[in-house]
Amino acid sequence: MTGKKEQPQDMKRREFIGKTVLAAGAVSVAPGILLTVANAKTEGEGASSNIRWGMLIDSNKCVDNCTACVDACNQENGIDLMQQPKGQGDEMWNAQRPQWIRKVKLRDRQTGEVTNLPMMCQHCEFPPCVDVCPTGASFKRADGIVMVDRHTCIGCRYCMMACPYKARSFIHQNVQEQTVRAPRGKGCVESCNLCVHRVDSGASTTACQDACDKDGHKAILFGDLKDPESQLSKALKEKSSRQIRADLELNTGVRYTSL
Amino acid sequence: MPMKKLHYSELWCSSPRYWGGLAALTFIILLGMASAYYMEHSGHWVTGMSNQVVWGLPHVFAIFLIVAASGALNVASIGSVFGGPLYKPLGRFSGLLAIGLLAGGLVVLLLDLGRPERLIVAITHFNFKSIFAWNIILYTGFFTIVGIYLWAMIDRKAQKFYEATGFAAFFWRLALTTGTGSIFGFLVAREAYDAAIMAPMFIIMSFSYGLAFFIITLMSAYWWSSRELGSHRLEKLKNLLGVFVGAVLYFSLVYHLTNLYITQHHGVERFILLDGGFYTVMFWLGQVTIGGIIPLFMLYSPAFSDNRFAIAIASVLVLIGGFVQIYIIVIAGQAYPMTLFPGKEVVSSSFYDGVVAAYSPSLAEGMLGLAGIAIAMTLVAVGARVLKVLPESLEDPGADSA
Numbered sequence: 314m315t316g317k318k319e320q321p322q323d324m325k326r327r328e329f330i331g332k333t334v335l336a337a338g339a340v341s342v343a344p345g346i347l348l349t350v351a352n353a354k355t356e357g358e359g360a361s362s363n364i365r366w367g368m369l370i371d372s373n374k375c376v377d378n379c380t381a382c383v384d385a386c387n388q389e390n391g392i393d394l395m396q397q398p399k400g401q402g403d404e405m406w407n408a409q410r411p412q413w414i415r416k417v418k419l420r421d422r423q424t425g426e427v428t429n430l431p432m433m434c435q436h437c438e439f440p441p442c443v444d445v446c447p448t449g450a451s452f453k454r455a456d457g458i459v460m461v462d463r464h465t466c467i468g469c470r471y472c473m474m475a476c477p478y479k480a481r482s483f484i485h486q487n488v489q490e491q492t493v494r495a496p497r498g499k500g501c502v503e504s505c506n507l508c509v510h511r512v513d514s515g516a517s518t519t520a521c522q523d524a525c526d527k528d529g530h531k532a533i534l535f536g537d538l539k540d541p542e543s544q545l546s547k548a549l550k551e552k553s554s555r556q557i558r559a560d561l562e563l564n565t566g567v568r569y570t571s572l
Numbered sequence: 573m574p575m576k577k578l579h580y581s582e583l584w585c586s587s588p589r590y591w592g593g594l595a596a597l598t599f600i601i602l603l604g605m606a607s608a609y610y611m612e613h614s615g616h617w618v619t620g621m622s623n624q625v626v627w628g629l630p631h632v633f634a635i636f637l638i639v640a641a642s643g644a645l646n647v648a649s650i651g652s653v654f655g656g657p658l659y660k661p662l663g664r665f666s667g668l669l670a671i672g673l674l675a676g677g678l679v680v681l682l683l684d685l686g687r688p689e690r691l692i693v694a695i696t697h698f699n700f701k702s703i704f705a706w707n708i709i710l711y712t713g714f715f716t717i718v719g720i721y722l723w724a725m726i727d728r729k730a731q732k733f734y735e736a737t738g739f740a741a742f743f744w745r746l747a748l749t750t751g752t753g754s755i756f757g758f759l760v761a762r763e764a765y766d767a768a769i770m771a772p773m774f775i776i777m778s779f780s781y782g783l784a785f786f787i788i789t790l791m792s793a794y795w796w797s798s799r800e801l802g803s804h805r806l807e808k809l810k811n812l813l814g815v816f817v818g819a820v821l822y823f824s825l826v827y828h829l830t831n832l833y834i835t836q837h838h839g840v841e842r843f844i845l846l847d848g849g850f851y852t853v854m855f856w857l858g859q860v861t862i863g864g865i866i867p868l869f870m871l872y873s874p875a876f877s878d879n880r881f882a883i884a885i886a887s888v889l890v891l892i893g894g895f896v897q898i899y900i901i902v903i904a905g906q907a908y909p910m911t912l913f914p915g916k917e918v919v920s921s922s923f924y925d926g927v928v929a930a931y932s933p934s935l936a937e938g939m940l941g942l943a944g945i946a947i948a949m950t951l952v953a954v955g956a957r958v959l960k961v962l963p964e965s966l967e968d969p970g971a972d973s974a
Binding site: 383398401404405407408409410411412415416417418419420421422423427428432441443444445446447448449450465466467468469470471473474475476477478479481482483484485486487499500501502557558561572 | 697758
């Protein structure tokens with residue numbers, strides 16, 4: 314009987330303790346939540362699968378001998394801070410230095426038509442580099458950006474063997490200087506990440522697009538492939554575009570027109 | 573007639589011969605470790621590898637040793653899975669050699685990683701879609717299974733596991749080489765790879781290289797310790813090697829014929845078979861002639877029958893040819909440019925699009941690779957010294973039991 318009488322009292326105590334813990338928890342967690350809400354669409358929020366970042370490149374607008382996009386990328390991602398090691402030949406430096414974006418000039422074997430275009434990571438929906446990576450360091454974000462987690466990259470270079478676009482670079486030397494935006498380390502692999510630091514802080518363009526626009530060429534258009542109202546989606550709907558090595562059915566996020 | 577009872581004993585030979593050999597191997601290993609330290613400390617820019625040819629000479633050595641390792645186990649498998657009486661006494665040594673070769677190959681592979689100190693990451697983070705991740709499991713499993721198999725062969729108390737582990741080891745080694753071949757077979761991007769035949773071809777290559785390694789190390793061990801090695805047994809091994817060498821040639825033929833049928837692959841075939849310069853010479857002279865035709869002649873020609881020296885030379889040639897074959901698969905396969913834009917030629921690119929990539933291996937890469945072989949041989953030499961893996965005599969049994 315006494316047990317039954319004591320029960321409600323005990324419940325009250327439990328309730329009290331429970332509520333106290335809840336309140337204390339709320340007080341300590343709330344600022345974090347509020348902060349996250351306040352910073353929505355900026356730093357701190359995870360990538361969303363409602364978005365797929367992509368690009369459209371108009372090769373007709375890409376100008377011969379112009380390297381504005383390459384220079385901008387090098388600066389944005391601290392690639393220009395890399396120094397040629399003493400004693401290394403120029404040819405070898407060129408073969409070993411990181412190149413996230415490169416200019417390629419093509420001539421059609423049949424017609425002789427000349428095309429210029431920038432090549433970089435194509436941000437595949439089904440990236441071979443992600444498939445082959447033994448540790449999962451090479452990964453695709455929910456928003457379609459393919460990049461390397463440099464904490465788990467062991468430097469095996471299997472992703473470089475697998476990439477059909479030769480988009481990846483291995484860091485062959487000690488890194489003296491680097492930017493906070495694009496951390497880099499000897500012995501790891503890296504590649505274009507669609508200026509992920511900009512995207513995550515709410516920007517709507519990449520460094521290469523800004524540079525191309527600034528020079529008045531407007532050959533690069535960055536945007537959300539999943540948003541039908543985005544400039545990119547509209548442009549893709551209007552013009553016929555193609556994927557490089559479409560035969561592999563990787564569904565690339567980077568598309569080209571006039572190629 | 574029952575066969576004579578076999579006595580296994582540790583490998584004893586005159587001290588200067590044994591320790592001298594071991595000292596030489598240790599020296600090579602030390603040079604290799606110094607090279608690895610140099611490459612890791614400076615970064616890979618001191619090697620011939622680049623963003624164009626990303627896997628170099630160390631990978632050739634590593635893959636060569638790993639492929640040979642699974643093949644070296646074949647002798648034991650023939651003894652226990654297929655019940656070959658002449659092969660059974662060789663089983664223990666076969667298991668030891670397999671472990672040694674795999675260890676040597678893996679050390680090279682590991683020390684060439686951009687971040688070898690992150691080995692712990694490789695064994696704690698698995699992407700199960702990656703053939704590489706599967707290989708990490710296959711390699712670890714191989715050590716374990718062959719280790720138990722070896723124990724079951726040596727220790728009478730563990731004999732009950734002999735048959736089961738024998739079968740397990742046989743299937744595991746097939747899986748392992750399939751995994752190694754698939755590293756290339758699954759690379760859709762590059763024209764020289766992306767072929768399902770890569771996996772079975774690697775298996776037959778492993779039979780050939782593994783047996784060649786086995787014959788050489790067996791002959792050396794018996795020469796070292798002045799033990800008897802019967803001609804009949806050696807002839808069996810020799811004939812088997814001949815079959816494997818022929819099979820490797822056959823698989824290479826099918827691989828190239830298939831590629832020649834596919835218009836898209838004409839470029840890379842032309843590169844390897846006709847105008848690839850160094851690689852073409854390597855293919856015809858190294859892989860086909862030195863690694864195939866000459867050993868076949870030496871193994872089967874009556875002129876060399878019962879000539880031990882010829883068997884040893886033929887085995888060495890098979891290994892040289894095999895090394896060249898892997899070199900062509902790994903290096904030439906990367907040097908040949910990927911076709912990003914079919915129907916177009918690349919006029920200019922800062923990243924070597926459309927041109928054959930250059931690769932000249934550095935001394936350090938070669939030293940690291942040689943150290944891998946030295947590690948394998950050291951493990952075998954030490955293993956044979958402390959374990960009862962080699963029969964005191966391998967003289968031929970009576971003619972009727974052959």
